[in-house]
Amino acid sequence: MITKKIYLYFPKSETEKPIVYQLVKDFDLIVNIFRAKVTPEEEGYLSLEVTGTQENIDRAFTYLNGFDVVIHAGNKGVRWDESRCTQCGACLAHCPTLALYMINRETRAIAFCEENCVECLACIAACPFGACSSTF
Amino acid sequence: MIKTYAEINKKIESGKAVVLTAEEVIDYVDKRGLEAAAKEVDVVTTATFGPMCSSGCFLNFGHSKPKMRISEAWINDVQAYCGIAAVDVYMGATQLRQNDPANMYHPGEFRYGGGHVIEDLVAGKKLQLFGLSYGTDDYPRREIRTLFDINDLNQAIMVNPRNCYQNYNVAVNASDKRIYTYLGILKARMRNMTYSSAGQLSPLLNDPYYETIGIGSSIWLAGARGIVYAQGTQHCSLVERSENGVPEEGAGTLALSADMKEMLPEFVRGASFKGYGVSLALGVGIPIPILNPEILRRTTVRDRDIMACVIDYSSDYPQKTGKVLARYNYEQLRSGEVELEGKKIPVTSLSSYNKALKICGLLKAEIEEGRFLLSEPSRRLPLEQGMKSLNIIGPGR
Numbered sequence: 001m002i003t004k005k006i007y008l009y010f011p012k013s014e015t016e017k018p019i020v021y022q023l024v025k026d027f028d029l030i031v032n033i034f035r036a037k038v039t040p041e042e043e044g045y046l047s048l049e050v051t052g053t054q055e056n057i058d059r060a061f062t063y064l065n066g067f068d069v070v071i072h073a074g075n076k077g078v079r080w081d082e083s084r085c086t087q088c089g090a091c092l093a094h095c096p097t098l099a100l101y102m103i104n105r106e107t108r109a110i111a112f113c114e115e116n117c118v119e120c121l122a123c124i125a126a127c128p129f130g131a132c133s134s135t136f
Numbered sequence: 137m138i139k140t141y142a143e144i145n146k147k148i149e150s151g152k153a154v155v156l157t158a159e160e161v162i163d164y165v166d167k168r169g170l171e172a173a174a175k176e177v178d179v180v181t182t183a184t185f186g187p188m189c190s191s192g193c194f195l196n197f198g199h200s201k202p203k204m205r206i207s208e209a210w211i212n213d214v215q216a217y218c219g220i221a222a223v224d225v226y227m228g229a230t231q232l233r234q235n236d237p238a239n240m241y242h243p244g245e246f247r248y249g250g251g252h253v254i255e256d257l258v259a260g261k262k263l264q265l266f267g268l269s270y271g272t273d274d275y276p277r278r279e280i281r282t283l284f285d286i287n288d289l290n291q292a293i294m295v296n297p298r299n300c301y302q303n304y305n306v307a308v309n310a311s312d313k314r315i316y317t318y319l320g321i322l323k324a325r326m327r328n329m330t331y332s333s334a335g336q337l338s339p340l341l342n343d344p345y346y347e348t349i350g351i352g353s354s355i356w357l358a359g360a361r362g363i364v365y366a367q368g369t370q371h372c373s374l375v376e377r378s379e380n381g382v383p384e385e386g387a388g389t390l391a392l393s394a395d396m397k398e399m400l401p402e403f404v405r406g407a408s409f410k411g412y413g414v415s416l417a418l419g420v421g422i423p424i425p426i427l428n429p430e431i432l433r434r435t436t437v438r439d440r441d442i443m444a445c446v447i448d449y450s451s452d453y454p455q456k457t458g459k460v461l462a463r464y465n466y467e468q469l470r471s472g473e474v475e476l477e478g479k480k481i482p483v484t485s486l487s488s489y490n491k492a493l494k495i496c497g498l499l500k501a502e503i504e505e506g507r508f509l510l511s512e513p514s515r516r517l518p519l520e521q522g523m524k525s526l527n528i529i530g531p532g533r
Contacts, residue, residue, distance in 0.1 A: 086185065086405060086417060087490035090320050092472070093328040093482040102472075108489040126321055128187065128407035128486070129417070130247075 186487035190298035204277035243411025251416035252406030311450035316411020350513025356421035362394030
């Protein structure tokens with residue numbers, strides 16, 4: 001079993017299809033949705049984590065590719081802009097999963113670990129310098 | 137053993153000065169001993185990087201054709217102060233953008249303001265000037281709208297009435313609802329704590345009695361050669377001090393100025409505090425000349441020797457009760473967790489130790505290469521000065 005974080009972008013034409021349902025039913029994937037915004041007649045975004053066998057995940061990706069859906073592997077829902085970050089650490093007490101963490105205690109440098117991010121968006125409010133931003 | 141400014145500057149000019157950062161000097165004096173180290177070390181570099189609300193800049197636009205005495209002006213929709221000469225304006229760091237809803241829908245986001253205008257100027261971006269005037273015989277133009285960047289200005293001089301607070305409060309929220317402050321978002325029931333000081337790197341904590349940092353001192357302000365032009369506003373030296381002379385609360389402040397055209401964008405950063413407002417984070421470096429062993433000893437101050445007061449920002453701070461919930465040293469605060477009333481509380485900083493460390497290193501390199509000379513203050517900062525409160529009298533009571 002492997003776990004992959006993916007970020008899907010749905011153009012207007014695909015927002016009516018029950019894609020998550022198919023991922024669970026046809027490909028036996030465990031789906032953990034972090035954030036979703038899919039409304040009819042509008043473009044939509046879905047940020048989720050899928051767990052399953054490599055084979056099933058590959059098949060699911062093939063299935064998704066059959067639609068006009070853009071798949072981004074990895075975290076694209078929340079971004080951390082290192083050049084905007086002043087390394088103050090104001091975010092640290094607000095990030096519940098340690099995705100934002102102190103990478104070096106001597107220099108007190110801050111880093112972002114995409115895999116740990118659950119897109120709660122607490123960092124966006126906590127950062128005075130706009131280093132963290134959300135795709136949607 | 138006593139050294140003079142002239143002697144130290146001579147060594148700097150010949151590229152032979154021994155310069156250490158405020159962090160390096162601690163171990164160095166431990167190893168070499170105070171007397172020996174005082175002979176060897178010429179300069180210790182100190183620094184801080186953090187939000188400094190009392191910041192701003194004077195800009196001179198030069199004259200348009202026909203001329204205009206600008207009486208109201210906005211830069212990128214942020215209003216500047218125009219109650220000075222014709223084409224001079226002052227942009228303050230905490231000025232909100234025109235029509236920002238502020239806290240009308242609490243907590244406001246405050247995405248752009250004076251601090252961001254200053255950041256954009258230093259970064260060399262094109263900004264929009266919109267100005268109005270009532271028109272005079274000698275300055276007939278009544279409206280102007282144009283684009284400019286910092287290179288188009290005659291002068292862009294940063295003038296900050298209060299920077300480099302010697303020490304600062306540690307904030308916590310004892311109420312049962314989340315609050316939004318200039319020390320960041322404070323969760324209810326003391327579930328986090330924030331501070332804002334560079335601790336052992338901070339300029340005035342390395343010179344607690346203002347023996348070398350005074351009016352006229354040369355400083356490094358965001359990469360530009362700057363100056364301490366006055367005591368900072370709210371400079372209050374009569375405060376509680378630890379045995380080593382280091383204040384346990386706010387205390388001294390500095391008024392700073394430097395040419396923005398020489399600044400580095402990395403150290404001039406607009407800040408948005410949710411629910412509070414906008415500000416400007418600045419990097420400041422100040423060299424301390426090692427004139428005698430006593431001055432050197434004070435620069436060896438460690439985080440664990442510097443205390444700070446925890447204040448409840450939900451009640452005691454706004455109501456000005458003066459109550460202190462607890463005191464911790466910066467080593468405890470920097471560990472990321474302290475215990476208060478039997479609870480473990482995560483602690484974070486608004487001041488960037490990482491950037492302060494970088495500035496200590498940059499200033500050290502400039503001095504070692506003979507590019508930065510020290511200047512003897514022409515006047516000392518007040519040592520026996522308290523702070524007044526504002527008493528409300530008359531019908532507004």
